[in-house]
Amino acid sequence: MFGTSGVRGPVGDTVTADLALSIGRAVATDGAQRVVIGRDARDSGRFLADAVAAGLSECGADVIDLGRVATPTLARSISRLDADAGVVITASHNPAPDNGIKLWTPSGQAFDTDRRQRITEIVDREASEFAAWDESGGRQRDETATAAHKNALLEAVDHESVENLEIVVDVGNGVGGVTAAALSEAGADVTTLNAQPDGSFPGRPSEPTAETLTALCAQVGNTDADLGVAHDGDADRMMAVDETGTFVPKDVLLALFAQRAVQAAGGGRVAVPVDTSLCVDDAITAAGGEIQRTKVGDVFVAEAAADPEAVFGGEPSGAWIWPDETLCPDGPLAACKLAALVGTQGSLAEQVGHIENYPLFRESIAVDDKQGVMDRVAEAVQAEFEHVDTTDGVRIETDDGWVLIRASGTQPLVRVTAEARTESAAERLRTEAVDRVTAATRSS
Secondary structure (H helix, E strand, O other), X not given: OOEEOEEEEEEOOOEOHXXXXXXXXXXXXXXXXXXXXXXXXXXXXXXXXXXXXXXXXXXXXXXXXXXXXXXXXXXXXXXXXXXOEEEEEOOOOOOOOEEEEEEEOOOOOEOOHHHHHHHHHHHHHOOOOOOOOOOOOOEEEOOOHHHHHHHHHHHXXXXXXXXXXXXXXXXXXXXXXXXXXXXXXXXXXXXXXXXXXXXXXXXXXXXXXXXXXXXXXXXXXXOOOOEEEEEOOOOOOEEEEOOOOOEOOHHHHHHXXXXXXXXXXXXXXXXXXXXXXXXHHHHHHHOOOEEEEEOOOHHHHHHHHOOOOEEEEEEOOOEEEOOOOOOOOOHHHHHHHHHHHHHHHXXXXXXXXXXXXOOEEEEEEEOOOHHHHHHHHHHHHHHHOOOEEOOOOEEEEOOOEEEEEEEOOOOOEEEEEEEEOOHHHHHHHHHHHHHHHHHHHHOO
């Protein structure tokens, strides 16, 4: 039922009020007595939030309803409001017809694998434990969450570092307006794009990418702005545009954040997924840090970032985690951190210009039995190569670069990603990996 980002899919098909009711019941049955709920700007979030709240109350949990808030705003509110769990109704960067349900702990970390499995089993077995007629939970509204998040952002950065910066914030018609509010109060000159919350996402698609942020790039590039930042629908992601109006590549932004976090801490560990670029390895190593590779998905990055030795966790999708602040990917925090870097270190274009990009190739191969193919590939490469990581798929490291062979989580595909310091080496790694997958397919 749960993927790496909770339950997510088309409303009325994958995501229904019945499912939301069952998940609410299960969270309370699993022991949560006080639960914070919230939603993004999608209209379907209204009835889904009501259904979750009904299930929680029916099984005895008290509900604190934050209304329409960013996901990191809700995640930060759980401990502040002395709650046991949080439920956010959002499909994050997915298109408008979708919605989803994601569950959070008081630390700001999403439910881990074991806890998600417990919720799934309660739902599947219809094993909810209903409260007595006079012991159902109550429901109250709380209007303080966004202001509290804004104050936390203001405490996280030195105001002098962002004063007088010109920043363009593309909210993406989502619920991440707290970014503009915090930066403005810290002294920056803020211009917003797509600032009106609208779950149909009329301004641009919800996911912030180089292709969807053309308006932000033009706005920054044609003005005196120092940088631009953009969020997805629930503001757990943040991507950036430098002062020339150029989209900062995702791996490069990850490398910059990771390197600065390690430098500030004087060392430490950085959690990144197995499909992360060599440029991130180089940046972390140069700063004196260590890398911990995780499965793909911000849930797994957060689990690794919870380690006391971790100083940062990130995913090229735009999920950035500073564990000393929160274990939830916090797009507004990332925006404020980036603004502070520009204010203290200078031009974003120059900062990322020192981070080298390497040739990277991706390919997808259609297969009938992806698990069988992956098992055969893993057996073959482990017998042939010394450095093989099977954390998520099969990652092979060579002197030239690396290749990741990984089954798609949603489609009958095996994906190949290859990166090396030269184009010819990357192409060779890609070709060899595709040949391995093809051979494993034939032997099925």
